[in-house]
Amino acid sequence: MKTIPWEQSGAFIERFSIPPTGDGPLGGLRFAVKDLVDVAGYRTGCGSPAWLETHPPAVVSALCVEQLLAAGAQCEGKTITDELAFSLLGENHFYGTPLNAAAPERVPGGSSSGSASAVACGLVDFAIGTDTGGSVRVPASNCGIWGWRPTHGIVSIAGVMPLAPTFDTVGILACDADVLRRASTVLLADESRSDAMPMTIRLVSDLYDVADANVRDALRPTVERLSDVFGVAIRHTSLAELCDDPSAGAADVWVDVYRRLVGAEAASCHGAWLAATQPTLGPMTETRFKFAHALDRSRLNEVIGRRERYCRQLRRALGSRDLLCIPTAPTIAPLKGEVKLGRDNDYYGRTLAFTAIAGTGRLPQVSMPLATACGAPIGLSLLGAYGEDAFLLDVANAVGERWTAR
């Protein structure tokens, strides 16, 4: 991976260097921290000038930062995030658009935009991101790097700005599968190793089938090769089959549940601050919070009921060595400026249909940069059973080894 000067990357909001606090498996590696995550002595800006102004500096670093420093990694600074992490695009109204080094005319994806950019520009080996609705996975896919969203609730979010607590996670973006596994393993605090042989890999056909044609064409040989690597036939499944519920077959049901529930939680997390400070927000963020505040909260039980039903069914459907396979996103990264408020919003709905599975099911997911379409990267994702992050990362690492060796 060639290195692009950090000024050109536009990835960092603040550069500084914090030496490791211990020796360990990450010795010699450099990382960056999304500016949604506390670093002692710095204000966490969360991609919003108004937030930056109304919040005091952090006095301690978030647990995830301490874990990585103690394992031997060096912190190189804080990276741009989409405003209040409430976007998948990577275009911050106030702080600009970090460079997508693999496709410079396209967006890096968000909200962990700067973290993905810093890794893809070769400025750090890995970076901390957060993922509520795809904010690690989509930028990993767009920028052609590796990304891990953990099982919900395992990695501490203390010291990380909340957006929607039943979906919020802290994950890792990395330059290769080995670094991804090493850094993620430190956050997981799970060093158990498996033989990394999946029992089943099931392609979720209804998502695969609605991806762009160029994405399907690009991923078809990748999926076939995955089958060869592990010697297991890739079976096909559907969301309705996985959830044992015909209603789950409509992708827009997942998107609707995701949007309402994240909107309701985001209104709880930020409503009082918004009302008290009347901050200036970017137009897209303002629109999202308007939607969040307009939700009829007396009708949440049906939404939560459906979410938890799907979550329980997914848990039942996945044994500890079972994996699901989907394109990380239905499209390559949009061109910069292409996705605009009030039009082309279909980008969001289509993308959330892919990312909402892991979020709804609280499942771990790894996005692997195994293909390109029209010259831009597209990720293939594996999802594992609840709590089987170590196994999933082993599988991804095995994929990385075989792909590199080809």
Add this chain to the structure above:
Amino acid sequence: MKTIPWEQSGAFIERFSIPPTGDGPLGGLRFAVKDLVDVAGYRTGCGSPAWLETHPPAVVSALCVEQLLAAGAQCEGKTITDELAFSLLGENHFYGTPLNAAAPERVPGGSSSGSASAVACGLVDFAIGTDTGGSVRVPASNCGIWGWRPTHGIVSIAGVMPLAPTFDTVGILACDADVLRRASTVLLADESRSDAMPMTIRLVSDLYDVADANVRDALRPTVERLSDVFGVAIRHTSLAELCDDPSAGAADVWVDVYRRLVGAEAASCHGAWLAATQPTLGPMTETRFKFAHALDRSRLNEVIGRRERYCRQLRRALGSRDLLCIPTAPTIAPLKGEVKLGRDNDYYGRTLAFTAIAGTGRLPQVSMPLATACGAPIGLSLLGAYGEDAFLLDVANAVGERWTAR
């Protein structure tokens, strides 16, 4: 349960009435909300005058409040919490000590002190509590009512002040097992019913054995009766056996992991606010935060590693129909004023050894008011497998029915 006038209970910090927003399984029931949880239009005070002063009013109610209102319950006000929820005692330096109706000379337990008191005084049918390190279970045990701590991460904590996110949960305190199950089921959004027959019930001997003699004596016939009710022999187990690790046999290891990790997360959640506002805190709370800030954060990996190892082992040790049984606490409620800063702090260490199992393992637990010792209540607890809250609540309900029918 006889009703005590609310002025005498000292349970409420603010009384108001919010009618239900829908019909449902909680029709006709009244509930109260711990003042750590947002109710639209009110400031969430978190048991701290300084917090109350420096935070704006909530503009929306927390999701858990909306869930209960939509299911037909009526909200009767907000209840006193221990300061910033950082205590198990129920004696708030600023707002006083809610009445323990079952043992008026003793503390109600905390931090959900007012919620437990309001239920035990017959003022509401159930109440929302939160439980990081025992804050639902201990007051339930002390006050002779039913209490549920859910599987971590299932019930949304959006709109609830965080203390230590990998331990924080929203739970229910209730007047009887039926109300407990009905209210908890609404928060879980899981209406599945089981035959409520446990495969195994294992008494954790090393905890049982270190409880006070009067607690052991009081609970012995209760445990025997539990065996009869379900027709399963109560087997004995130990923490070391459950975790397949001799180190887990020392109760103080669990307490040490709990204290360090909760301290580290609490410093992340509140450190910036404490530094920026220099609030006046009660002496016990001040001491706890001093401990939290003095922690060497570069040594967290070992603590997190141990916590996650125990958590994974507990998950492996418990099948979906397996239960663990422990006294909820090692003692009946202390006398008011008995537990003081700098002496008798053994109360905390001893109690945390009992409550840390569910917290560390992210497991659900129900405390059942099945015995008294020296005239004061003591709870017997059942812990279930991860995500098996509905089953656990069914079992507790079956216990409630058999006990009542005696």
